[in-house]
Amino acid sequence: MKKQSLxxxxxxxxxxxxxxxxxxxxxxxxxxxYSELATRMxxxxxxxxxxxxxxxxxxxxxxxHAAFWGIGAYICGYILLHFTQNILVAMILGxxxxxxxxxxxxxxxxxxxxxxxxxxTLAFAEMFYYLALAPLQKWTGGDNGLTGIxxxxxxxxxxxxxxxxxxxxxWTLIALYTARRIKNSPYGLMLRAIKSNEERLTFTGINVFxxxxxxxxxxxxxxxxxxxLFAAYETxxxxxxxxxxxxxxxxxxxxxxxxxTLIGPMMxxxxxxxxxxxxxxxxxxxxxxxxxxxxxxxIFLPGGVMSLSKQLRRLFSRDQVPANRTESQGGD
Amino acid sequence: xSNQGKKTKTLSRRSFIKTGVAVTGGLMLGNQLGIGPVHxxxxxxxxxxxxxxxVGDKVVFGFNVPQTGAYSDEGADELRAYELAVEHLNNGxxxxxxxxxxxxxxxxxLGKEVTxxxxxxxxxxDAARDSARRMIERDGVIMFSGGSSSAxxxxxxxxxxxxxxxxxxxxxxxxxxxxxxxxxYGFRHFFNAYMSGQALGPILxxxxxxxxxxxxxxxxxxxxxxxxxxxxxxxxxQGWATEDNxxxxxxxxxFSQYLTPVLNSDADVLVLNHYxxxxxxxxxxxxxxxxxxxxxxxxxxxxxxxxYSRLMxxxxxxxxxxxxxxxxWDYKLSDEGSQAFVTSFEAKYGFPPSQAGHTAYVQTLxxxxxxxRAGTFYPPEVIRALEDYTVSGVGPxxxxxxxxxxxxxxxxxxxxxxxxxxxxxxxxxxxxxKQVPRAEIGYECxxxxxxxxxxxxxx
Numbered sequence: 001m002k003k004q005s006l007x008x009x010x011x012x013x014x015x016x017x018x019x020x021x022x023x024x025x026x027x028x029x030x031x032x033x034y035s036e037l038a039t040r041m042x043x044x045x046x047x048x049x050x051x052x053x054x055x056x057x058x059x060x061x062x063x064x065h066a067a068f069w070g071i072g073a074y075i076c077g078y079i080l081l082h083f084t085q086n087i088l089v090a091m092i093l094g095x096x097x098x099x100x101x102x103x104x105x106x107x108x109x110x111x112x113x114x115x116x117x118x119x120x121t122l123a124f125a126e127m128f129y130y131l132a133l134a135p136l137q138k139w140t141g142g143d144n145g146l147t148g149i150x151x152x153x154x155x156x157x158x159x160x161x162x163x164x165x166x167x168x169x170x171w172t173l174i175a176l177y178t179a180r181r182i183k184n185s186p187y188g189l190m191l192r193a194i195k196s197n198e199e200r201l202t203f204t205g206i207n208v209f210x211x212x213x214x215x216x217x218x219x220x221x222x223x224x225x226x227x228x229l230f231a232a233y234e235t236x237x238x239x240x241x242x243x244x245x246x247x248x249x250x251x252x253x254x255x256x257x258x259x260x261t262l263i264g265p266m267m268x269x270x271x272x273x274x275x276x277x278x279x280x281x282x283x284x285x286x287x288x289x290x291x292x293x294x295x296x297x298x299i300f301l302p303g304g305v306m307s308l309s310k311q312l313r314r315l316f317s318r319d320q321v322p323a324n325r326t327e328s329q330g331g332d
Numbered sequence: 333x334s335n336q337g338k339k340t341k342t343l344s345r346r347s348f349i350k351t352g353v354a355v356t357g358g359l360m361l362g363n364q365l366g367i368g369p370v371h372x373x374x375x376x377x378x379x380x381x382x383x384x385x386x387v388g389d390k391v392v393f394g395f396n397v398p399q400t401g402a403y404s405d406e407g408a409d410e411l412r413a414y415e416l417a418v419e420h421l422n423n424g425x426x427x428x429x430x431x432x433x434x435x436x437x438x439x440x441x442l443g444k445e446v447t448x449x450x451x452x453x454x455x456x457x458d459a460a461r462d463s464a465r466r467m468i469e470r471d472g473v474i475m476f477s478g479g480s481s482s483a484x485x486x487x488x489x490x491x492x493x494x495x496x497x498x499x500x501x502x503x504x505x506x507x508x509x510x511x512x513x514x515x516x517y518g519f520r521h522f523f524n525a526y527m528s529g530q531a532l533g534p535i536l537x538x539x540x541x542x543x544x545x546x547x548x549x550x551x552x553x554x555x556x557x558x559x560x561x562x563x564x565x566x567x568x569x570q571g572w573a574t575e576d577n578x579x580x581x582x583x584x585x586x587f588s589q590y591l592t593p594v595l596n597s598d599a600d601v602l603v604l605n606h607y608x609x610x611x612x613x614x615x616x617x618x619x620x621x622x623x624x625x626x627x628x629x630x631x632x633x634x635x636x637x638x639x640y641s642r643l644m645x646x647x648x649x650x651x652x653x654x655x656x657x658x659x660x661w662d663y664k665l666s667d668e669g670s671q672a673f674v675t676s677f678e679a680k681y682g683f684p685p686s687q688a689g690h691t692a693y694v695q696t697l698x699x700x701x702x703x704x705r706a707g708t709f710y711p712p713e714v715i716r717a718l719e720d721y722t723v724s725g726v727g728p729x730x731x732x733x734x735x736x737x738x739x740x741x742x743x744x745x746x747x748x749x750x751x752x753x754x755x756x757x758x759x760x761x762x763x764x765x766k767q768v769p770r771a772e773i774g775y776e777c778x779x780x781x782x783x784x785x786x787x788x789x790x791x
Contacts, residue, residue, distance in 0.1 A: 143553030284399035
């Protein structure tokens with residue numbers, strides 16, 4: 001492939017992404033949502049983007065991503081509350097600490113596969129949840145969460161409302177571009193090789209463990225970044241940001257969107273948040289509806305929303321597409 | 333391999349566009365459900381733009397209650413009471429006849445018809461804020477109310493202050509809500525842990541004597557802590573000693589490991605600073621452990637549950653018999669206001685309201701009354717109308733929202749669990765031991781440190 005065409009394709013891709021990301025605030029109210037929901041969607045889309053690098057590309061299903069998100073949020077919130085209103089300082093420190101924790105956790109948990117890995121990550125995340133809830137409540141505010149965080153500033157500019165939205169939007173674009181570059185790089189190819197057959201890769205003499213730890217670390221950094229943005233946007237950190245239900249929600253978002261496609265999980269995040277927020281205003285049975293939607297995806301469209309378009313294209317196009325690699329999911 | 337990879341890449345762009353179009357289309361269809369956007373408005377008439385302003389001849393309230401999760405029953409009762417309040421505001425009835433003094437007309441508020449939207453807090457502060465944001469931005473609510481936990485109440489108060497939309501707390505008992513975390517845009521009618529201690533202390537001394545040793549089990553979160561501190565302070569003031577306290581994790585369901593140390597200690601009173609499912613489990617297990625038949629130092633051991641709710645009393649069943657606690661309100665109260673509310677609630681739903689329902693109803697009415705008195709929906713003016721204002725006819729005695737911390741002061745109840753044989757219905761679980769007058773409970777404004785923050789219209 002020629003270098004130029006790759007560049008052109010990348011820029012078209014990013015341009016469309018930018019248009020969607022920066023128009024969400026104005027299109028959402030037309031769809032029964034509200035403008036601030038757009039900011040929330042973008043923050044969550046960064047989180048699932050990182051999750052997709054670990055699960056979609058590398059094939060390791062983590063049930064503990066709430067830990068990175070929550071720790072990032074708490075650190076950022078704590079710094080904003082007690083030390084400085086400068087958002088960049090809070091974010092950098094938050095992401096830095098999260099990456100150290102992700103690195104250590106990766107080294108410990110990645111020695112196991114499949115369900116054991118999932119349970120280990122879940123256990124560690126729960127550990128952080130209980131730490132925040134009780135022993136550390138002097139700093140985390142316990143059950144009440146971290147309250148009273150002042151509006152963060154970026155070089156003197158108060159980040160709230162539209163300014164916050166644009167700030168988050170820029171980060172979402174950076175995150176998407178980075179994730180896409182990782183996915184399309186030889187490095188990403190290596191991660192996908194781990195997913196398809198880790199043993200074979202080991203036999204070729206490659207240090208698989210190093211790649212896995214890196215994938216875990218990158219994924220944690222994305223989650224931590226999203227967490228810091230969340231604290232800055234909400235000016236509040238609830239203990240629920242460390243809870244396992246959030247980890248579960250991330251998985252649901254990714255399944256609905258389609259693992260391994262990057263843009264799919266981002267859309268999944270938007271869809272789930274939209275349904276959660278708008279449906280819950282209409283009926284108190286919204287959880288049931290969300291459950292049915294989730295199950296339908298697992299049963300009928302295991303590749304998520306992204307595979308929907310592929311299925312449709314298969315109907316309309318004579319040019320048969322090879323079997324979708326992202327379709328086969330689950331922990332084998 | 334690389335060929336295939338390339339193909340996938342080209343596909344992902346096309347599929348992205350197609351899927352995007354499909355999703356947008358789908359969402360647009362969803363919009364036909366009749367929930368079209370209501371534009372957020374901060375229109376100023378005589379006042380600078382701030383918060384929300386009613387559009388047209390309607391005004392919207394937001395009722396944000398737990399519809400899923402552990403407290404969904406409480407949330408459902410709150411919602412019933414809110415709906416009743418809206419009905420009465422529009423058409424008269426209920427406490428509108430007993431509220432003194434009253435500016436309510438029974439024909440809406442300031443001539444505008446009251447409507448409402450609802451949301452699900454999931455007993456999760458994050459979800460509660462998310463839901464409240466939607467109400468404020470999309471539905472343009474002029475006031476929102478609800479909640480069945482102090483964490484969600486506190487989280488929403490901060491949002492209210494930020495968005496400059498008034499929040500009327502519902503069921504929240506922590507001292508922090510109008511203490512450390514008090515906000516200018518938040519008001520609480522419900523009583524707090526400190527008042528529970530004040531009311532309960534003398535009754536405990538009267539019943540069980542002044543020479544007692546108490547062992548506390550406390551739910552390990554902020555409400556539990558404030559409850560424990562208040563109970564400790566007021567029982568020690570009666571001459572009691574505090575043997576020990578164990579913080580139990582919020583998610584505990586088996587309390588035996590915490591009850592064993594109680595049995596091994598010298599304590600002759602067990603205080604359960606628990607709420608909801610925690611309390612149901614700890615009390616049931618304490619009874620199973622034979623705590624209530626136990627003799628220590630020549631005295632019968634007693635169990636105390638500082639905060640009662642109907643839901644908990646139902647869950648704990650027969651075990652509540654003779655156990656003392658406090659309550660904000662009870663449907664058996666005989667004052668005019670309570671009876672007017674209970675009568676109309678029973679007429680509509682067929683069973684009596686809970687204390688959560690009462691607070692929900694009163695909060696809505698008192699907000700509406702303040703708007704009428706202020707003559708405008710402009711939030712700073714409404715807040716000033718609510719502050720330091722006393723009314724009666726919404727429960728026993730008078731009610732005053734204190735201007736310095738937005739805590740309401742009114743009579744509260746010391747209650748005792750009824751024996752199954754003494755109950756006249758499945759809702760008749762608690763016997764009022766004493767109606768503690770407002771004069772006997774209270775504290776100085778600066779007792780808890782905290783700042784209300786600005787009204788928002790200061791220049």
